[in-house]
Amino acid sequence: MKQGTLLKWSRVVLAILFFLPITLFFVDFSDVFPDSLSRLLDFQLVPALLGGFIGIIVLQFVVAFLFGRIYCSVLCPAGVLQDIINRLYCIGKKKKKGSRRFLFRKPMNVLRYGLLGATIGFAIFGFTGLVMLLEPDNNFEPRATNLVRPVVMWGNNLIADLLMRIDNYSLYHVTVSTVTTAALIAALAALILFIVMVALRGRLFCNTLCPVGSLLGLASRFSLFRISFDKAGCIQCGKCEYSCKAEAIDATNMTVDASRCVDCFNCVSACSKNGLVYNFNSPFKSKHSANETDNLSASVSAINNPNSRRTFFATTAAIAGSVSAVSALSNALGETEKQEIEDIKKWGPITPPGSLNLERFKDKCTACHLCVVQCPSHVLRPTGLEYGFDFLLRPRLAYVDSYCNYECTVCADVCPTDAIKPLTKEEKVTTQVGIAKFMIDLCIVHTEKNDCGACSEHCPTQAVHMVPYEGTLTIPNVIEDLCIGCGGCESICPVRPVRAIVIKANTEHAFVELPEEEEVKEVQIDSFGF
Numbered sequence: 049m050k051q052g053t054l055l056k057w058s059r060v061v062l063a064i065l066f067f068l069p070i071t072l073f074f075v076d077f078s079d080v081f082p083d084s085l086s087r088l089l090d091f092q093l094v095p096a097l098l099g100g101f102i103g104i105i106v107l108q109f110v111v112a113f114l115f116g117r118i119y120c121s122v123l124c125p126a127g128v129l130q131d132i133i134n135r136l137y138c139i140g141k142k143k144k145k146g147s148r149r150f151l152f153r154k155p156m157n158v159l160r161y162g163l164l165g166a167t168i169g170f171a172i173f174g175f176t177g178l179v180m181l182l183e184p185d186n187n188f189e190p191r192a193t194n195l196v197r198p199v200v201m202w203g204n205n206l207i208a209d210l211l212m213r214i215d216n217y218s219l220y221h222v223t224v225s226t227v228t229t230a231a232l233i234a235a236l237a238a239l240i241l242f243i244v245m246v247a248l249r250g251r252l253f254c255n256t257l258c259p260v261g262s263l264l265g266l267a268s269r270f271s272l273f274r275i276s277f278d279k280a281g282c283i284q285c286g287k288c289e290y291s292c293k294a295e296a297i298d299a300t301n302m303t304v305d306a307s308r309c310v311d312c313f314n315c316v317s318a319c320s321k322n323g324l325v326y327n328f329n330s331p332f333k334s335k336h337s338a339n340e341t342d343n344l345s346a347s348v349s350a351i352n353n354p355n356s357r358r359t360f361f362a363t364t365a366a367i368a369g370s371v372s373a374v375s376a377l378s379n380a381l382g383e384t385e386k387q388e389i390e391d392i393k394k395w396g397p398i399t400p401p402g403s404l405n406l407e408r409f410k411d412k413c414t415a416c417h418l419c420v421v422q423c424p425s426h427v428l429r430p431t432g433l434e435y436g437f438d439f440l441l442r443p444r445l446a447y448v449d450s451y452c453n454y455e456c457t458v459c460a461d462v463c464p465t466d467a468i469k470p471l472t473k474e475e476k477v478t479t480q481v482g483i484a485k486f487m488i489d490l491c492i493v494h495t496e497k498n499d500c501g502a503c504s505e506h507c508p509t510q511a512v513h514m515v516p517y518e519g520t521l522t523i524p525n526v527i528e529d530l531c532i533g534c535g536g537c538e539s540i541c542p543v544r545p546v547r548a549i550v551i552k553a554n555t556e557h558a559f560v561e562l563p564e565e566e567e568v569k570e571v572q573i574d575s576f577g578f
Contacts, residue, residue: 052316055326059121059313066091067128074192074421075200077222086418089464091123092185093260098412098465112267116274120254120261120310126184127254127310129191133246134293149290152298155308156256164262174411177438184258186414187238190441193417194235194430198224225449226420230432231441250293255308269307275316275326277302282323288315397435397444398533398553400428401452401479402460402468405556412467415441419459419468425450427535428459445481447535447551452481454508454534477508480558482533482551484512484526490548493523503537503549509562512537512549524549529560 066088073085089095096104111118120127138149167178180186201224208219245252254261268274279302289299292315296308304324316324396406400419403409420428420443429446431439443459445452457476460468471479484503488494494517503524504512511530514522524537526549533551541547 050322051326052313052319052324055313056317059311062122063128063131066123067125070125070189071192071196074189074417075197076421077197077201077204079422079424083422083458083462086422086462086464089185089416089418092464093119093263094179094183094185094414095416095464098414098467100466108264109267112264113270114272116268116271116306116309116311117261117264118311119264120251121312124184124260125188126258127251129188130242130246130251130253131293131312133243134250137243137247150250150292150295152289152292152300153295155305160256160262160265163257164259167259174407175438176411176414177440179259180415180441182257182259183414184254184260185416187242187253189416189418190231190430191235191239193421194227194231195239197421198227198232223426225426226423226429228430228432231430234441250295251308251310252295254310255294255296261310265307268309269305271306272328273326274306274329275304275309275311275313275324276329277304278323278325281321282319283321285321287318287320288324291315291318396553396555397431397439397442398446398482398535398551399444399557400459400468401476401481401557402457402463402471403557404469406553407555409467410438410442412465413442414465414467415443416464417441417443418462418464419443422458422462424456424458425453427452427539445533445535445551447538449539451506451535451539452533475559478532478559478562480532480554480560482531482535482553483528484531484533484537484549485552486512486524486526486549487546488523488548490543490546491523492543492548493517493521497521500542502540502542506536506540508532508534508536509560530562532560 069081069085070088073081073088090099090101090104091108093105093108096108108119121131122128163178163182167182170176170178201222204219205221208221211217211219242253255265282302284299284302286299289297292309293312294305294308294310296305297303297315298305311326313326316326399406399409403413415430417430420430427445427447427450428443429448430441431444433440435444454477455473457471457473460470492498492500497518499521501514501522501524504510504514507513509530509532511527511532512524513527515525517523533554535551537549538547538551541549
């Protein structure tokens with residue numbers, strides 16, 4: 049087996065070994081896979097940065113300096129997804145003589161490093177919107193959660209129906225409850241944009257829009273092992289350039305832009321004459337390609353080049369268009385839903401226990417939706433635009449038909465960025481994420497003169513308890529010092545559309561002291577008593 053084929057298939061196997069478990073983990077609705085599988089996400093650059101895993105960050109840059117952008121072709125799920133889309137796009141398309149799938153293009157360094165600088169600059173000042181929009185993890189995981197996972201669940205329900213007809217009950221129905229309209233629209237818009245970019249320009253996202261790719265490109269342009277031309281073997285057939293998804297190979301001038309090369313090795317595999325090799329190539333030789341030695345001049349030419357300007361504006365318009373589409377479509381809700389959303393918006397989102405406060409959570413959360421997928425009670429939901437763009441798609445506690453389990457710490461256990469800090473069970477049961485607010489004018493005890501008490505029965509701390517009201521009727525009363533905001537009361541309240549008891553978010557999480565348990569007195573029974 050020649051070098052190119054061996055390298056390519058080694059890359060494919062490694063990519064599958066990372067991509068498949070991560071994908072299955074996100075679509076796993078029956079909790080088959082262990083939570084420890086989430087540690088694979090620690091290898092992603094932005095989660096590692098937000099989680100404080102300095103060793104992983106250093107390792108990624110060392111690997112990029114030694115071997116190039118292996119991260120983009122093996123470890124990055126968004127990168128592997130682009131390769132899959134490209135492969136599917138090529139199915140059934142015959143390569144006609146003279147047709148070219150890809151061509152070498154000069155790097156758009158103004159847009160490329162401008163987005164990198166803007167992303168870093170905005171993040172320093174606390175605005176992580178660009179990170180969420182452009183970070184590769186965030187362009188894969190929410191898509192798996194909000195598009196693939198529901199399809200798998202619907203498929204499970206369809207198969208379960210078919211099996212039930214023949215008295216086979218090995219599968220059971222599951223409720224698709226964690227997908228919101230805004231999250232579904234955002235995921236679909238991003239996937240369509242991804243498909244269009246891959247179909248037209250291959251790895252355009254990785255080489256121009258992705259800040260992680262641009263950052264690693266600064267190290268990979270000096271990589272010790274890289275793809276280069278063997279001028280003695282090259283016959284300038286152009287196969288390498290046509291197969292380069294990164295559009296980084298100039299077959300005419302026999303140069304490879306190492307800062308954009310993602311080490312997929314398709315070019316080395318496609319070359320039948322061994323005109324391309326992957327070997328040690330000192331970056332300090334005096335003889336460099338024009339693409340690698342002078343990024344400044346490339347940036348200037350990108351500004352002056354009308355084709356580059358058109359690509360810049362077209363790409364910017366595509367991003368802006370997808371965001372505006374999400375905004376417009378998410379507004380297409382019923383009037384009742386709109387009013388309910390407006391009421392909730394005034395109070396702010398309820399962030400998961402362990403997030404400490406709203407601002408810290410917004411700074412650290414990348415909306416990977418790992419906590420949403422793994423939440424056993426499905427109380428964590430992706431957020432739409434009801435709390436503004438800076439909280440778009442981030443998870444919040446939504447007590448629509450469920451509540452936060454009293455001693456559950458799963459979301460904190462799987463969070464890869466430390467946006468949700470790990471809690472012990474003792475800390476969890478005393479963490480106050482919000483406080484129950486009772487509205488007597490909506491309660492059926494007041495409006496219909498009927499007994500209820502469902503909220504009190506479902507309160508694990510007895511912060512909600514019943515007190516005398518009228519005659520034999522009792523009505524809920526809230527002791528705020530005992531309430532932890534778990535949502536047990538809100539989720540069970542029968543009043544619609546606005547419930548009589550709802551949880552108001554704490555922007556800064558507090559801690560409560562639970563009442564001491566009463567001592568159980570031992571009673572000795574000397575006789576039966578009758």
